[in-house]
Amino acid sequence: MEIIVPIKQVPDVALNIKVKDGAVVEEGLSYVISSWDETALEAALQITEDVGGEVTLLTIGPEKAAESLRKGLAMGAHKAIHVKYDDAKNTDSFAYAKILQKVLEGRKYDLILTGRQSQDTDAGLTAPMLAEFLSVPQVTNIIRFSDVSEQKITLYRKGDHATEVLEMELPGVVTVNDSLNDPRLASMRGIMMAKKKPLEEIELDTIGVTSEMIGSHGSMTEVLHYDKPESRKEGKSFEGDESDSVKKALALMVSESKFLA
Amino acid sequence: MSKILIIAEVKNGEIKKNTLELLSFAKSQGIESDAVLSGSGVARQANVLAGQGASTVYLADDESLEIYNTEQYTCLVTDALKQSGATQVWLSSSELGRDLTPRLAARHNVGALSDVTQLEVNGDDITAERPCMSTKVMQTCQFSKEGLRIISIRSGFFLAEQTSPVDANIVTLSIPEGHAKLKVKEVQVEVSDEVELNEASIIISAGRGTGGTEGCDFVKPLATELGAAFGASRAVCDAGWLPHKHQVGQTGTMVNPDFYFALGISGAIQHLAGMSGSKVIVAVNKDPDAPIFKVADYGIVGDLFKAVPVFREEIGKIKS
Ligand SMILES: Cc1cc2nc3c(=O)[nH]c(=O)nc-3n(C[C@H](O)[C@H](O)[C@H](O)COP(=O)(O)OP(=O)(O)OC[C@H]3O[C@@H](n4cnc5c(N)ncnc54)[C@H](O)[C@@H]3O)c2cc1C
Ligand SMILES: Nc1ncnc2c1ncn2[C@@H]1O[C@H](COP(=O)(O)O)[C@@H](O)[C@H]1O
Numbered sequence: 001m002e003i004i005v006p007i008k009q010v011p012d013v014a015l016n017i018k019v020k021d022g023a024v025v026e027e028g029l030s031y032v033i034s035s036w037d038e039t040a041l042e043a044a045l046q047i048t049e050d051v052g053g054e055v056t057l058l059t060i061g062p063e064k065a066a067e068s069l070r071k072g073l074a075m076g077a078h079k080a081i082h083v084k085y086d087d088a089k090n091t092d093s094f095a096y097a098k099i100l101q102k103v104l105e106g107r108k109y110d111l112i113l114t115g116r117q118s119q120d121t122d123a124g125l126t127a128p129m130l131a132e133f134l135s136v137p138q139v140t141n142i143i144r145f146s147d148v149s150e151q152k153i154t155l156y157r158k159g160d161h162a163t164e165v166l167e168m169e170l171p172g173v174v175t176v177n178d179s180l181n182d183p184r185l186a187s188m189r190g191i192m193m194a195k196k197k198p199l200e201e202i203e204l205d206t207i208g209v210t211s212e213m214i215g216s217h218g219s220m221t222e223v224l225h226y227d228k229p230e231s232r233k234e235g236k237s238f239e240g241d242e243s244d245s246v247k248k249a250l251a252l253m254v255s256e257s258k259f260l261a
Numbered sequence: 262m263s264k265i266l267i268i269a270e271v272k273n274g275e276i277k278k279n280t281l282e283l284l285s286f287a288k289s290q291g292i293e294s295d296a297v298l299s300g301s302g303v304a305r306q307a308n309v310l311a312g313q314g315a316s317t318v319y320l321a322d323d324e325s326l327e328i329y330n331t332e333q334y335t336c337l338v339t340d341a342l343k344q345s346g347a348t349q350v351w352l353s354s355s356e357l358g359r360d361l362t363p364r365l366a367a368r369h370n371v372g373a374l375s376d377v378t379q380l381e382v383n384g385d386d387i388t389a390e391r392p393c394m395s396t397k398v399m400q401t402c403q404f405s406k407e408g409l410r411i412i413s414i415r416s417g418f419f420l421a422e423q424t425s426p427v428d429a430n431i432v433t434l435s436i437p438e439g440h441a442k443l444k445v446k447e448v449q450v451e452v453s454d455e456v457e458l459n460e461a462s463i464i465i466s467a468g469r470g471t472g473g474t475e476g477c478d479f480v481k482p483l484a485t486e487l488g489a490a491f492g493a494s495r496a497v498c499d500a501g502w503l504p505h506k507h508q509v510g511q512t513g514t515m516v517n518p519d520f521y522f523a524l525g526i527s528g529a530i531q532h533l534a535g536m537s538g539s540k541v542i543v544a545v546n547k548d549p550d551a552p553i554f555k556v557a558d559y560g561i562v563g564d565l566f567k568a569v570p571v572f573r574e575e576i577g578k579i580k581s
Contacts, residue, residue, distance in 0.1 A: 220372020
């Protein structure tokens with residue numbers, strides 16, 4: 001089983017994120033693998049441990065994205081592909097999906113496994129777009145899988161009103177909900193071994209990606225500016241005896257906020 | 262001329278609120294809209310869509326459409342687009358919308374704006390606001406090329422007007438094939454009479470502070486008595502105290518009710534991302550430094566096991 005896991009290196013959203021003059025402040029950001037992609041990687045590792053095969057990480061990103069590939073290799077991925085790319089600021093999911101298509105055309109893969117959305121954009125667009133460009137089926141937002149073989153896989157998709165159990169013939173694209181698993185930590189041995197694993201570097205022009213396809217030329221949407229969300233107005237706090245607190249809070253909820261009106 | 266094609270969603274035979282919101286919003290912008298109505302046994306609902314403002318309803322009523330699937334829906338919408346001449350497609354950012362939006366966009370070789378919470382519409386010039394980075398940042402975006410506009414919109418941000426059904430102008434779509442390589446084996450529907458999270462005006466949510474299944478059972482009557490939906494943090498669902506459909510948050514259900522009660526929930530960013538749009542937030546937590554208090558309008562520092570019975574009793578008094 002050949003599994004490709006596209007991963008995106010993104011700012012760690014658990015840390016404080018500052019915005020200034022309509023842009024996210026670079027300083028102080030720390031970069032990590034998007035957490036949903038880590039869940040996808042963990043699933044891919046479990047599958048190859050079960051039925052054999054290899055997991056290939058794939059990222060389109062700047063020099064420093066190689067750190068995330070090394071981390072994924074340390075977790076257990078077998079090899080990695082780094083597509084060198086520097087224009088992240090002006091690139092939307094559509095353009096990334098087109099570049100991913102170029103990278104994957106002519107390569108053998110059975111399964112493409114990714115996060116349901118990337119932690120920086122929260123867009124959730126790239127993977128289904130890629131599936132369409134590659135003319136393969138997609139199943140998004142899975143919370144479980146079973147019956148994996150070289151030919152097919154059973155996927156449990158969390159839909160709006162039900163869990164949909166689907167059987168997909170491979171190759172195909174699957175995106176994961178984070179509740180699928182808890183990604184493993186890299187071991188010391190994993191970190192040592194990662195240094196020796198193959199990391200292929202690809203320049204865009206060698207795979208037929210033209211300047212028309214990248215950055216704002218290749219993107220269909222653009223971000224005009226970033227802002228902090230409107231902060232909520234200062235709330236009221238109640239301490240001490242719970243019974244008193246609840247009664248006071250409820251009285252205000254009714255008078256100020258029309259609770260139960 | 263701009264025209265919007267709205268993808269209708271149905272649950273238990275009825276048009277969902279998110280669809281009514283989209284139609285109302287389109288109408289308020291003075292732009293003509295058509296709708297795609299797809300499912301099994303849904304034909305009757307065409308009149309509801311027409312009442313809400315849809316000029317033409319493109320109907321696909323077939324057993325094979327009982328459950329959403331990517332390929333058939335992509336084909337249906339593509340067919341409806343051709344016939345209607347719409348220049349925009351609006352979807353809700355439900356799981357259906359999240360799956361369909363990018364596939365449809367790619368089939369038409371255009372981009373998409375997903376999970377939008379605010380829209381400014383000037384014909385086909387669109388400026389959208391959407392949360393990103395776990396709702397720590399908002400981005401304002403637009404389409405940068407000509408072409409079809411495909412947008413998915415989060416529910417609860419626009420008001421659905423109250424309307425009555427009128428006779429719909431219906432165009433029947435032919436039923437496309439599903440994807441040959443993907444088949445539905447089973448659908449696990451959890452039947453319940455509980456209020457749905459994204460339809461509720463009050464939500465009572467239990468966190469790890471409830472301590473277990475018994476703690477959740479202790480909290481639940483408050484929801485029942487208020488006619489509220491019962492939510493939970495991921496910690497509660499992962500521990501198996503409540504099924505996953507109760508999960509509120511970035512990877513559970515995104516909610517914005519009138520009143521949200523967080524009981525024993527710390528307020529991790531992924532939880533906040535899913536509920537900080539609530540109009541009024543009430544929090545009960547033992548820890549005065551819990552991040553949930555940063556977004557709470559009414560923050561009660563204390564034990565939820567002491568607070569919940571008082572809420573029940575006092576609410577009972579107010580109601581009677
Ligand atoms: C990719 C990703 C996606 C995620 N998506 C989601 C999501 O969609 N939804 C979600 O909820 N989480 C999500 N999480 C998990 C999130 O980070 C938190 O772990 C989770 O929300 C914590 O749940 P909690 O607040 O119930 O538990 P805790 O953080 O353990 O908080 C329990 C709180 O209860 C309080 N408490 C304890 N006893 C009492 C008492 N007797 N009375 C009052 N207060 C009490 C404590 O002071 C504490 O603040 C996600 C995480 C990741 C990495
Ligand atoms: N630059 C990239 N390199 C590799 N994978 C990517 C890239 N951008 C997006 N993806 C993949 O697509 C997913 C969804 O991205 P998005 O559409 O931005 O939410 C991510 O979680 C990744 O798996």
